[in-house]
Amino acid sequence: MPSDELERLLAWVRERSPRRVLLQAPPGLTKVAREAARALGEMGVEVVVSGGMCWGGCDLALREAAELGCDAIVHVGHAEFVRSPSIPVFYLEHRYQNYEPVASLLPEMLKALEGYRRVGLGATVQYLDLLGRLAEDLRRAGHVVMIGRPSNHLRYSGQVLGCDYSTMTSLDGEVDAHLVFGSVFHGLGLALISRKEVFAADPHSQKVVPLRETAEKVLRKRYAQILAFRSCRRVGVVVSVKPGQRYFGLARWLVGLLRGRGFDAELVVVDEVRAEDLEGRYEALVNTACPRLSVEDQDRFRVPVLLPGEVMVALGLTSWEELLRRGFLSSYPQSWVMESWTSSALPESTSPSEV
Amino acid sequence: MPSDELERLLAWVRERSPRRVLLQAPPGLTKVAREAARALGEMGVEVVVSGGMCWGGCDLALREAAELGCDAIVHVGHAEFVRSPSIPVFYLEHRYQNYEPVASLLPEMLKALEGYRRVGLGATVQYLDLLGRLAEDLRRAGHVVMIGRPSNHLRYSGQVLGCDYSTMTSLDGEVDAHLVFGSVFHGLGLALISRKEVFAADPHSQKVVPLRETAEKVLRKRYAQILAFRSCRRVGVVVSVKPGQRYFGLARWLVGLLRGRGFDAELVVVDEVRAEDLEGRYEALVNTACPRLSVEDQDRFRVPVLLPGEVMVALGLTSWEELLRRGFLSSYPQSWVMESWTSSALPESTSPSEV
Structure with missing residues (x-):
């Protein structure tokens, strides 16, 4: 985990001094959660881990926290979704800093985007810090790249959620195609509501998938x-x-x-x-x-x-x-x-x- | 459903006049829940049905009720388990009144109990109203039948739960065998903590199963x-x-x-x-x-x-x-x-x- 995220968490904890924290993470980020748990434990904070699934920022374990007397939640992997929750929540967004998986997919992305000059660009929260550099690389290859502003449930420019693509659909009239950097799941969600072609650039499979037909x-x-x-x-x-x-x-x-x-x-x-x-x-x-x-x-x-x-x-x-x-x-x-x-x-x- | 149970429910509702009721039932009692829902609806009460599993009286949907503004819970199929819940709860225990499934199993029960003179008798809450008559029938066949008093989580004499058999284990030193009328699940629970032979008399399969070996x-x-x-x-x-x-x-x-x-x-x-x-x-x-x-x-x-x-x-x-x-x-x-x-x-x- 980027050490500055952990640092931000620890500063937040120092400021609020919670006695008992509920720690919640989606299955893919168990390792990050474990690191956070260790750091919290070393600060003398009691950690209760949420053992249910965690589908998104919408799935905040407020009840479990309240019922076990936790005075804060550390929620890993998602951006803020629920406004004014009843218990203070720290969102450990876990943003990747390593551009390597993006760079290695770049040739594939450029190949997919051939013939689509104007491109809408978005990403899940983990990849947002790499989005500016990706936009630059696409521009250098001759594309006009647009990144939409947040609205609805979204907090950041270019951010997408499984149920909210307003950053990208707001560009629908201006672009020839969309590129979602993150997962086929998110790409498909956009393709269901956009009339333009949508590509998912998936860093895990290292594939770029067109989704209009699906x-x-x-x-x-x-x-x-x-x-x-x-x-x-x-x-x-x-x-x-x-x-x-x-x-x-x-x-x-x-x-x-x-x-x-x-x-x-x-x-x-x-x-x-x-x-x-x-x-x-x-x-x-x-x-x-x-x-x-x-x-x-x-x-x-x-x-x-x-x-x-x-x-x-x-x-x-x-x-x-x-x-x-x-x-x-x-x-x-x-x-x-x-x-x-x-x-x-x-x-x-x-x-x-x-x- | 026995009409007097429904009558009791309706009287309870008339007395408390809840505006919105959460209705909770285990899968096997969906029909009973539906009858209750209809009766409540006709009284002008808004009904919210719990769509999760319902594992027992321990699994009271207090959170769902509170979060949806329900001012009462109707909990079908289980006896009271949670003391002083935060929301008023009506337990619609759904006790069977028809002795036929017991009578038809009686020959099997007597056969199984051959050689066991002193018998501890218990049942899940649905069958409690039939327990006295079953005890009489067993006595008539020459058995000494004992029914234990409630303690711990149990509310009625002879009652058993999947996690509490104190009505029956309290008789362990005095009986030669136990007979649980209800399900193999409950019979097995008792067999795990009793040192005596345990028989489950299951009205659904119409079988009497010895459980010591299992x-x-x-x-x-x-x-x-x-x-x-x-x-x-x-x-x-x-x-x-x-x-x-x-x-x-x-x-x-x-x-x-x-x-x-x-x-x-x-x-x-x-x-x-x-x-x-x-x-x-x-x-x-x-x-x-x-x-x-x-x-x-x-x-x-x-x-x-x-x-x-x-x-x-x-x-x-x-x-x-x-x-x-x-x-x-x-x-x-x-x-x-x-x-x-x-x-x-x-x-x-x-x-x-x-x-």
């Missing part, structure tokens, strides 16, 4: 799930308690909407959305938790797992084309879903975050 | 895991946030004890204890959550998942025989584990429930 396939599969949903009756509308995935107002509104259309709809609360817990109980699910679930995990479920916007299409309240135009993953929590149909279909006045 | 096999497997633990170094001591499984003081104490013995021990907090989240990060786990996990789910893990008492054996602080005498599942949270070694090994003063 995205079209995913979208066709999504449309099939929407059609399947129409013949279901018993529907579970899922709301998660994860701090950054909790859209209770939206979920309640959808329950009312579905009931009004003759569905036997139930509001279902979960932490993780898991097929083994849910699919036997419902003929279809509506997912207001992580939007990527409906894309990445649909195959794990034997029942349709629709996003709020997809429900609107299933009910004939909007068209598939309009959903694509809006970006069926983007602008989560899809407040436009509610805004657009509030006048006609709203069973009661709620906002997505209201309890 | 229990001996499980115990030999547990001993092998204890031996395997000794050569591990990186150990995760797991504490769960489930309301009735949270033994933080015990977990912290074990971390200190293990560190003092040269183990690289970490305190790990989880909701569910899941192999996929944990086993890659540790060479061994210590489980202070549900004790049945170490028995039923050991095969899912590639690493030893020891109970606190088993750790004592691994460290040479007690003998396997002494652990069996104490009952390696019983008296959970195994406060005796701490009490017995506090003087020598305690790193700091904590109690099992202390945060």
